[in-house]
Amino acid sequence: MSEETMPASKNRAAMDITHLGLPNRHVDVDGLLTARNSVDFTTVFVDPKSQRAGGLDAHDRTPRTGTMWTATAHVITAVIGSGVLSLAWAISQMGWIAGPLVLLAFGGITYYTSVMLADSYRFPHPETGKRNPTYMAAVKASLGSREVKACGILQYMSLFGTCVGYTITTSHSLEAIFRAGCYHAEGHDAECKTSLSYYMLGFGATELIFSQIPNFDKMSWLSIVAAVMSISYSGIGLGLGIAKAAEHGPRGTLGGLDIGRGPGEVALIEKLLSVANALGNMAFAYSFSTILITIQDTLKSSPPENKIMKKATLIGITTTTLFYISVGCAGYAAFGNEAPGDLLTDFGFYEPWWLVDFANACLVVHLIGAYQVFAQPVFAFVEGWITKRRPDSHFIHKNFDLVLPWGSTYHLNLFRLTWRSGYVAVTTLLAILLPFFNAIMGLLGAIGFWPLTIYFPIQMYKKQAAINFGSKKWYMLNAVSAICLLVTLAAAVASIQSIIQKSKEYKPFSS
Template structure:
């Protein structure tokens, strides 16, 4: 039995004789790490899990603020921007050559290899603050979906006039317990099955939302919709219209963002065919699928509810019946967020554990992996005490944060606004200019810089809208009162 270790993990392989045999080397990639097995399918599942969140059900609200003329156009524009910058980022996984260069395992390493300087620290700050924020936000959102199931059954039993108030604290605790268990999955490479399940769940609840919206439209029970969205003087004031448009543009822009986990997803792919080509195909599949569902859910939802579209027509009770179908959709949302939480937290886990192993390489508590045979699976799980303790503490802290700050989703919008431009647009474009040696002031250079600055304006506008929404949420929040769904 031969033990091999690196910064990511330690594992055991069967050797031959006294040293590593052919079987040992056959199971390693060109960087000495366990052979990667990811494909277009698994990478696409990771992307869909990361991108299609329960926010897809709030796009009807976003379209309602912008109207038929602008809403769908903004959705398509940001899908194109996201795909374009994701292809640029995919080429940076290896450097300096995208096909045979040295691997970069994280977004920070990619920025360090291509840009260097203070940009590395800025990238790390934007990425990891956003990832921690997302894990807190997903805890809140999943608990709201689980709470919606309980309220739905209450409405069905006692009538819609009953308040059916309930606390989401027990559901946050339940979600946290599940995440403590799943967080012991050692790395991103072993998450494929969970991402596939989560992707299926996202298709399920999106399809249910689509079906219910279509049924409402065909039944003639639909709201008033217009080319310009909510009408000043009828639905909202002029000031509210501006703030809501800012928030809607921000919601749509950030709904597509997955750059903060793209490199980690790409690092799961087999080396042949080249990772960048496979990742571009996966990005095309993921973004195209996402765009289709976003446009359908946004437009059909707006057609069904008109300018009075709720923030989320499943958890916000745009639909009450059939209650069992609404319940099933909300269960699918919760299961999807279980997987999405892991997709967004694995980079955080990997970052801390790699730093700890590099800092204390002789500490057995941090570095030693204990093989445990799994009955009936012919497999071995490698247990690590540091992984157990640190990941459990992380999940507990994010769960408690979600309980303490029930308005954190509004704050998450602000975090997303501040991280969208650097992670999704600025760094990919700057690294592409550097890698492809795009001449300064050439037409391509000017076009890319213009796109970057335009997206910076979008981020600032969305940040302003998020701050306004956060102020309103804080004013409405009543201490000691259970947060309502």
């Protein structure tokens, strides 16, 4: 084993990655906007090869060849994920009328603010202004350093929370695979008990290894795997729901959970909290606005990117919303007000057991990679920040060359090993302590939806379009923002209450 000290310019962590932002780290800790760096949150969705030909303009010499259809595909692939599995439960809290309508409302408001975001890609003019290739760059250009720092904090909180959420979701799927095999062999009345905590430790150990692989989130095959896996388990959930509903007829009620003291009824406050938590789960399914500008940055400049992106967003969000409603309503029709919190893991479906296992395996494979997509930007930011402030630290900068059995060389960095291992350990520990799928999904949705999907796009639009204070448009935009803020606050309160309540009855490592 040999050792060497890597100069800062050659250390990936010391590259220009000290930015408060997502998808690309564009705003450094001093609030200065710098050049694009190597860490790209959306490489799982955007093919970098599409940026190597054509599409040059005076502001940015990066070639771009993306079209409306490639952008539409990226939007759909980016949006559909594990959040779709909680929608049957969310609709069951509201019923046949309000449930689908609220999903439509989330889709509509998300499209409305996404249109504003498309115009914010260039500033000050939406067609001739300077490109802002990431969400954070657009916030910086339109709103300044103070807003972009607040936005960065929220985004890193969301990234960290999503890693915790993915650990919880994956462990539920791993447990479901074990239990499905057990039920198939022993019968549906068998106990088949196991502990989620051990599956979380196994998932954490896996991520511990993958976290040490440089640029894991940029591997070209990851985008293909993510697309195939997410479509597979979502499609299987939809198909199983339709089949079960067809078997016994559709279930459910117009108003969802009934209020009262009888069997199957809940108290008014419990109903309100459940509905608010369901709103958070729906918000989580629509929390994707931060990647839209990065997708737009792949488009050719003629015709104008904002016009093409608006069409792509309309098609993408419409397709996704219809798919969400289909999966949610199929699950609700299958189970009625007893719809499981996770369509694939709470054993609404026992058979065909192999298909349920396959769907959960697809989810596990998807989230193993997705965890890194969300963790790598956090790694890059912290490593870049520490590297700038401790340029003479051997612990931070020294690399050891390890020759691997197959002949390649791995550059072991002790700081990277310690920090990344600690990050994975903390997310795993929090998941073990709080393994509550719907409550955590609701809280993550509440944290990310209003500020990142609603507030910042509206603020950027008001600045770019020069909306006058006190005008009708100004009042309308602020009313939309205020209503969405109230919804997400209610979702946050309900999710936190649910976490506290469930924590009283939960013991880690128990069956």
